[in-house]
Amino acid sequence: MKKLELLAPAGDLEKLKIAVLYGADAVYLGGRQFSLRAGAANFDYDDMLQGIEFAHSQHVKVYVAINIFAHNVDLTGLPEYLEFLVGAGVDGVIASDPGVIDTIMKLQPELPIHLSTQANTTNWASTAFWKRMGVQRVVLARELSLEEIKEISSRVEIELEAFIHGAMCMSYSGRCLLSNYMTGRDANQGDCAQSCRWKYHLLEEKRPGQYFPVEEDARGTYFMSSKDLCLIEYIPQMVEAGVSSFKIEGRMKSIHYLATVVKAYRQALDAYINNPAGYHINQQWLDEIRKVSHREYTTGFILGDKGRTATVNPGQNSYTRLASFVGLVQSYNKDTGRILVQQRNNFKVGDRLEILSPTGENQMIDVTDMYDGKTGETLTVAPHPQQVVELSVERVVKPMSMLRRLE
Structure with a gap:
């Protein structure tokens, strides 16, 4: 092979x-x-x-x-x-x-x-x-x-x-000129505006201002x-x-x-x-x-x-997902049984989160406590972008693991 x-x-x-x-x-x-x-x-x-x-x-x-x-x-x-x-x-x-x-x-x-x-x-x-x-x-x-x-x-x-x-x-x-034509941003120079993802309607020449959905969808369609x-x-x-x-x-x-x-x-x-x-x-x-x-x-x-x-998906411009990324694990302290986490999205005490590790199986944790990573102050929520907090865990968690909330 x-x-x-x-x-x-x-x-x-x-x-x-x-x-x-x-x-x-x-x-x-x-x-x-x-x-x-x-x-x-x-x-x-x-x-x-x-x-x-x-x-x-x-x-x-x-x-x-x-x-x-x-x-x-x-x-x-x-x-x-x-x-x-x-x-x-x-x-x-x-x-x-x-x-x-x-x-x-x-x-x-x-x-x-x-x-x-x-x-x-x-x-x-x-x-x-x-x-x-x-x-x-x-x-x-x-x-x-x-x-x-x-x-x-x-x-x-x-x-x-x-x-x-x-x-x-x-x-x-990927050889496209739409972005260049519509926005002046050249896709073939690495600056695509993704014009194909925009919402489009049909406009008839003699009916200016009257926009018709390309399909039967009041919100328009994303036909490219x-x-x-x-x-x-x-x-x-x-x-x-x-x-x-x-x-x-x-x-x-x-x-x-x-x-x-x-x-x-x-x-x-x-x-x-x-x-x-x-x-x-x-x-x-x-x-x-x-x-x-x-x-x-x-x-x-x-x-x-x-x-x-x-083929293109006329009804879908937005993304779907089944989980939200909320934090990146920086380290694990075996003496305290806590992980140091950099917050990437809002989470709080009482949440149930999944841990995605670089290797091995995923695991679930309940956020039972939270502490400010710098002062040690007890918290109930990580309110600030990229705030560093500590959480108690029952098992070893590898650095660069990710915390996410299942939708």
Whole structure:
């Protein structure tokens, strides 16, 4: 069996650490330039050095996105940036622009290149072309079926990476101009305003001011808003088709989202690796990934139905979730039997909370007491954002565990 990789997003240094601790084999991130997630906090040079050092200490790889479609001005600082990345010890870069890829090959030929999904690779001939250009891995377009992936794998010997979970774009491989046209924010430069998620009505030319819902819904419709991808049930089929890196979308998602999804897919992938023939879906994994904020899940194009299951969801713009993240555990004091928690959402004495740990089973706790983490003062509620409090627990709780309230 090929070595299988669980690849998780890292929007900032905290998220990188969460992804690593909750089971990722590799993380992908972006710097303050050249990256297609301008809305994420991203990494300055110091954060990137810290993140790479932390990931490597846990035997986790780090890939850096340089996946914008570069304009002339963007090329000015590229040589220096590439030199920094090589010096920092990154394990690869993700790129889509031929000019950027050519620059990497000329200046840093030993730096592994992963072809971004933005290059919309949908066939074996394109895959073979990019291999000849020096690309070591291709991040496949989301629009491919299992059969199409299998043919690419059988014809071209190259690493294949595919998205397995997360938000999808209604446009082909994310190549969209709506945001640029409507707001001046260029999606292909990492600044998408997500215009496809907005609410739209129909306006007839000779009836100005009269707005008609596209469907029979008084609130309008979100007819371009895509469902979210979830392929946890199809890991065996994806492996058999030739996928070796399973990519989770979400550099702009919360740490709770990241921890929950990464842990569920870690457990699923390990279950397959340990017993490929006996792999079966665990209901707990499905329950977990429904606890995070998400749109309705879909299998996308992977089953070969031309995306009929991936069509937009006209009635849903908002997210649904089954749990609310309320606190991040910083430490456990065995002498007092208390955990130190940084509050991320309101909770109080009397609440019943679930603990999500980096490893092991979840556990429930009742909040029976609460103390100010600095003064020791007795509290009944954690009222201030990111306030640090202490709670009594009956068992050991690992640092970086998360407290959440089930809805």
